[in-house]
Amino acid sequence: MKRKKWWIFCTIIILMIPLFLTPFSSSLPDGLEWVAEKLGFADASHDSFLISPMPDYVFPGIAHDGLSMFLSGILGALLVFVLWCGIARYFIIRKTSK
Numbered sequence: 343m344k345r346k347k348w349w350i351f352c353t354i355i356i357l358m359i360p361l362f363l364t365p366f367s368s369s370l371p372d373g374l375e376w377v378a379e380k381l382g383f384a385d386a387s388h389d390s391f392l393i394s395p396m397p398d399y400v401f402p403g404i405a406h407d408g409l410s411m412f413l414s415g416i417l418g419a420l421l422v423f424v425l426w427c428g429i430a431r432y433f434i435i436r437k438t439s440k
Contacts, residue, residue: 352423356416356419356420356423357416359415359419360411360412360415360416360418360419361412363415364408364411364412364415365408367399367411396414396417396418399411399414399415399418400414401413401414401417
């Protein structure tokens with residue numbers, strides 16, 4: 343039962359992070375974009391072979407900017423959480439098998 347409560351708590355935290363932090367996001371370019379614009383090579387970029395599923399933190403198919411950023415934040419936070427759980431599980435299983 344304790345393990346189930348831990349997952350519920352983590353899920354609530356993951357959903358709250360984008361909800362409270364999205365309104366504080368800046369519309370200004372990040373550091374790399376700023377330098378590229380300042381040095382004049384921002385327009386020289388080309389498409390990579392890797393395609394971003396959410397370019398500029400916009401969830402595809404949703405017209406409302408705030409909701410789109412919120413959903414992309416949730417998806418990103420959940421992906422990072424799942425990735426770290428997988429890494430932790432790998433090392434825990436590896437350590438206990440020795």
